[in-house]
Amino acid sequence: MHVERAVSRRGFVGGLASGLGVLGFVPGNALWARTVNSDPARAPLQQLDYDALAKLANNENPWGPPPSAMERMSWAFKYANRYGYPDGDIAREIAKHHGVETDHILLGAGSGEILKVVGVTYLAGGKKVVGVEPSYEAVYRHASGIDAEAIKLPLLEDYRQDIPAMIRATVQSHREVGFVYLCSPNNPTGLVVTKREVQQLLDGIPEDVPVLIDEAYHHYVQDAGYATSLPYVLEGRKVIIARTFSKIYGMAGMRLGYAVAPPAMIEEMRPHSTGTINALVKWGAAAALHDTQAEERARRETIQLRTKATADLRALGFSVIPSETNFFMVHIRRPVQPVIAEFRSRGVLVGRPFPPMLEHLRVSIGTPAEMDRFMVAFRQIFVSASAGG
Numbered sequence: 455m456h457v458e459r460a461v462s463r464r465g466f467v468g469g470l471a472s473g474l475g476v477l478g479f480v481p482g483n484a485l486w487a488r489t490v491n492s493d494p495a496r497a498p499l500q501q502l503d504y505d506a507l508a509k510l511a512n513n514e515n516p517w518g519p520p521p522s523a524m525e526r527m528s529w530a531f532k533y534a535n536r537y538g539y540p541d542g543d544i545a546r547e548i549a550k551h552h553g554v555e556t557d558h559i560l561l562g563a564g565s566g567e568i569l570k571v572v573g574v575t576y577l578a579g580g581k582k583v584v585g586v587e588p589s590y591e592a593v594y595r596h597a598s599g600i601d602a603e604a605i606k607l608p609l610l611e612d613y614r615q616d617i618p619a620m621i622r623a624t625v626q627s628h629r630e631v632g633f634v635y636l637c638s639p640n641n642p643t644g645l646v647v648t649k650r651e652v653q654q655l656l657d658g659i660p661e662d663v664p665v666l667i668d669e670a671y672h673h674y675v676q677d678a679g680y681a682t683s684l685p686y687v688l689e690g691r692k693v694i695i696a697r698t699f700s701k702i703y704g705m706a707g708m709r710l711g712y713a714v715a716p717p718a719m720i721e722e723m724r725p726h727s728t729g730t731i732n733a734l735v736k737w738g739a740a741a742a743l744h745d746t747q748a749e750e751r752a753r754r755e756t757i758q759l760r761t762k763a764t765a766d767l768r769a770l771g772f773s774v775i776p777s778e779t780n781f782f783m784v785h786i787r788r789p790v791q792p793v794i795a796e797f798r799s800r801g802v803l804v805g806r807p808f809p810p811m812l813e814h815l816r817v818s819i820g821t822p823a824e825m826d827r828f829m830v831a832f833r834q835i836f837v838s839a840s841a842g843g
């Protein structure tokens with residue numbers, strides 16, 4: 455099924471390698487592979503053979519961009535030396551995709567840039583961000599980077615986000631709150647905030663408080679209780695939706711994300727964005743947006759692999775948080791940090807610790823071969839060890 459894809463990718467990488475060859479650069483693998491540290495659990499990533507690792511740590515799409523996007527990006531290399539060039543009309547393509555005008559769209563080098571721009575724009579003057587913990591940490595990191603504070607609320611017992619507590623915190627600190635951060639589905643738990651809960655939040659907080667809704671994993675959700683919050687933007691609510699091409703579209707390394715928000719908010723944020731999106735991804739993303747078959751295939755295969763992995767873990771007696779994303783969390787009932795190192799020494803990269811959930815391991819969905827390697831390592835670490843002991 456992925457043969458066609460692999461061929462396209464070789465064409466693309468071939469083009470990249472020959473381009474870099476002109477500059478006298480030795481392409482990646484040889485360098486990664488050069489030194490392998492004697493203790494692979496501790497070796498810096500640069501010293502390991504990156505390509506040979508099972509990469510289940512960063513919630514990426516293991517298959518990469520669809521062939522249609524690969525082809526378009528290879529073609530767009532001809533603009534690599536330009537500043538002004540036709541850009542595939544990517545902002546208009548995104549706007550059309552969501553049924554809005556381009557004045558509702560702000561592009562970023564990944565949605566990570568959008569999250570940062572929201573922070574810089576709305577936390578100025580010592581304002582605070584309200585959100586839960588654990589959630590996508592970069593938002594809080596950016597806040598502390600600009601000397602703003604975060605009001606981080608604990609998750610509920612079932613790991614869902616505590617909407618009434620978010621409302622209370624926002625109302626109590628109204629004048630100090632720069633924005634509310636809602637990640638749905640949430641990273642690292644994989645759980646959604648339902649459309650009813652989003653409504654409850656927006657009804658419960660003052661209308662002038664901006665709400666950043668991070669829908670990075672939107673495309674994987676099957677839960678009928680979930681819906682995108684885009685309609686609130688159209689209503690003119692102070693809502694910013696963050697989306698990315700890094701997940702279902704498989705372009706994390708290419709860096710493109712965007713915000714959809716009311717035009718006045720886009721204008722407030724625009725001066726804080728760099729506007730430096732590379733030429734290739736603009737064309738590739740436009741192609742990917744139209745490739746609904748590729749999107750469906752990535753979703754279907756991811757969900758099949760997630761269902762299998764979580765069933766296997768449950769069969770071994772471990773509980774898994776039911777995820778709506780391309781990753782899941784398993785309760786390993788012991789401190790996660792040394793376990794991460796054990797996986798790494800077996801060539802499997804898994805998620806970092808997510809305080810305070812320090813007995814949970816986050817695992818991203820990889821290729822079938824990577825998932826097999828994960829399960830083999832999991833059995834070695836948990837089952838064989840306890841059987842032997």
Ligand code: PLP
Nearest residue numbers: 564565566590641670698700711
């Ligand atoms: N938001 C969430 C919830 C994420 O998990 C990530 C990345 O893992 C991002 C945003 C940033 O992604 P990117 O900058 O690649 O668009």
